[in-house]
Amino acid sequence: MxxxxxxxxxxxxxxxxxxxxxxxxxxxxxxxxxxxxxxxxxxxxxxxxxxxxxxxxxxxxxxxxxxxxxxxxxxxxxxxxxxxxxxxxxxxxxxxxxxxxxxxxxxxxxxxxxxxxxxxxxxxxxxxxxxxxxxxxxxxxxxxxxxxxxxxxxxxxxxxxxxxxxxxxxxxxxxxxxxxxxxxxxxxxxxxxxxxxxxxxxxxxxxxxxxxxxxTVDELRSGGAVEMVVDAPRAQPGWTDGIAGVTVRSHDGSRTILELTNGVDDQAVLTAALATGPVHEFSRRRPSLTELYRNVVTQEDKA
Missing domain, CATH: 3.40.50.300 (P-loop containing nucleotide triphosphate hydrolases)
Structure with a gap:
């Protein structure tokens, strides 16, 4: 073969x-x-x-x-x-x-x-x-x-x-x-x-x-938006409002999951988080295939 x-x-x-x-x-x-x-x-x-x-x-x-x-x-x-x-x-x-x-x-x-x-x-x-x-x-x-x-x-x-x-x-x-x-x-x-x-x-x-x-799943993950996890206990909803290209995916207590469009400086996000007080976690999050699939289908539905 x-x-x-x-x-x-x-x-x-x-x-x-x-x-x-x-x-x-x-x-x-x-x-x-x-x-x-x-x-x-x-x-x-x-x-x-x-x-x-x-x-x-x-x-x-x-x-x-x-x-x-x-x-x-x-x-x-x-x-x-x-x-x-x-x-x-x-x-x-x-x-x-x-x-x-x-x-x-x-x-x-x-x-x-x-x-x-x-x-x-x-x-x-x-x-x-x-x-x-x-x-x-x-x-x-x-x-x-x-x-x-x-x-x-x-x-x-x-x-x-x-x-x-x-x-x-x-x-x-x-x-x-x-x-x-x-x-x-x-x-x-x-x-x-x-x-x-x-x-x-x-x-x-x-x-x-x-x-x-x-x-590959890695290739699909690397395309499109970047997700960030931010754990800032004193941050209130709306703390990212001044940063262009940032969407809040979820906010649960002190933990916020953000989506950054390509080209957004994640350090600007960190600076905004630190302005609210201490930051316990600041990390990139790799979406699962289930999330990628949902995002692709949702984007297409909006088109």
Whole structure:
């Protein structure tokens, strides 16, 4: 595979008057975990279905290793749909072998892979059960096994962590990290932003069918405004009023969280704080991915 990557290049999709995707562009590199986040209806699932060939784009292109994706390439993608796609009345083991065979594995390789993945994902005791008789968490584990059983070169997972208990989240996280370590590009969507922040090399935020931010969490944090935490016990609300470019995010007792636009001198803020009396804390605050996401979406809503 080398350094092959999955590229989504200026992909657009409309449904009548509704624009589902507008010139959506990002790439997922070899060995990278890419987190795809956005609210419901933002375009995540549509993008993934187009990458898979389930939906046709109106314009733009999806490429793998520099060439447009073909039917043969799609057989090498491991896909986990948000609406789980297992046969409810088919036994777990039989179903996974069947899916592996569909993707080109021999009978013996398919059987071996099924045994391996059901064991690793903790559902080896359920191989003879119908999918419909499993708990939702175990159905989720089997669905991940279905995405992995044919040894894919690319993983595209739509909300793989939804509904999982903490143990299952750790099992799934470990598998995704292992697959990335093997050089496989992994893209997954999730509403659990703390998990995305912990696992992902890079993150893409989509809103209203448009990519509004792409980068590492650190890159996204370093852009835009700076947040400061000031603990000045004698400071009263309004103590920053004379400083241009400073917004009070919250004021709780002696503790004030400020947002400074680029170029504002934080020492001017410190001087103003000291004018009120002693300052016990004065520090820059790095926003979490959850806060970054909220800020991006809020800014876009105001636009």
């Amino acid at each position: 080398g350094d092959a990557r999955l590229e989504i290049d200026r992909v657009s999709k409309r449904y009548g008057d509704v624009v589902a995707l507008r010139e959506t562009t990002f790439d997922v590199r070899a060995g990278e975990l890419f987190g795809f986040v956005g609210s419901n209806g933002a375009g995540k699932t549509t993008t993934m279905r187009i990458a898979l060939g389930v939906l046709a784009a109106d314009s733009g292109e999806v490429r793998w290793d520099g060439t447009p994706i073909t039917l043969d390439t799609r057989r090498r993608i491991g896909y986990m749909p948000e609406e789980r796609g297992l046969y409810p009345k088919m036994k777990v083991g039989e179903q996974l072998v069947y899916l592996a065979r569909l993707h080109g594995l021999s009978a013996s390789d398919a059987e071996r892979s099924m045994l391996d993945w059901t064991e690793r994902l903790g559902v080896d005791g359920r191989r003879g059960d119908d999918v419909q008789n499993l708990s939702l968490g175990n159905q989720q584990r089997v669905q991940l096994a279905a995405a992995l059983v044919h040894n894919p070169d690319i993983l595209v997972l739509d909300e793989p962590f939804s509904g999982l208990d903490p143990i299952a989240v750790e099992v799934m996280s470990k598998v995704l990290l292992e697959k990335a370590a093997e050089g496989i590009p992994v893209v997954f969507s999730s509403h659990q932003l703390e998990l995305v922040e912990r696992l992902c090399d890079r993150v893409g935020i989509i809103r209203g069918g448009e990519m509004v931010a792409v980068g």
